[in-house]
Amino acid sequence: MTITPDYLRDAGEVVSAAASVRDAAAIWRTRDPAMRVVVVDAMDMRDETPALILGERRVFLATSNGHCWTTTQQTAEATALILTQD
Numbered sequence: 648m649t650i651t652p653d654y655l656r657d658a659g660e661v662v663s664a665a666a667s668v669r670d671a672a673a674i675w676r677t678r679d680p681a682m683r684v685v686v687v688d689a690m691d692m693r694d695e696t697p698a699l700i701l702g703e704r705r706v707f708l709a710t711s712n713g714h715c716w717t718t719t720q721q722t723a724e725a726t727a728l729i730l731t732q733d
Contacts, residue, residue, distance in 0.1 A: 650725045655706075668730040706729070
């Protein structure tokens with residue numbers, strides 16, 4: 648699945664509007680069950696570059712080779728969204 652600019656914008660709107668990043672993840676999983684969405688502590692992502700900065704919330708793109716997960720800036724590679732809140 649390729650994450651398009653529209654897809655990322657829509658995800659950003661959900662993340663911004665939700666009461667918490669956990670709520671945002673639950674909402675997005677319902678909208679797109681094929682997309683992995685995880686919430687992690689912001690400290691765990693401190694050295695990574697977010698795809699979106701939404702106030703205190705961040706959206707990172709991630710991909711997996713089937714074993715290890717890595718962040719990516721390439722939307723065509725992304726297979727997951729990682730959400731954090733400061």
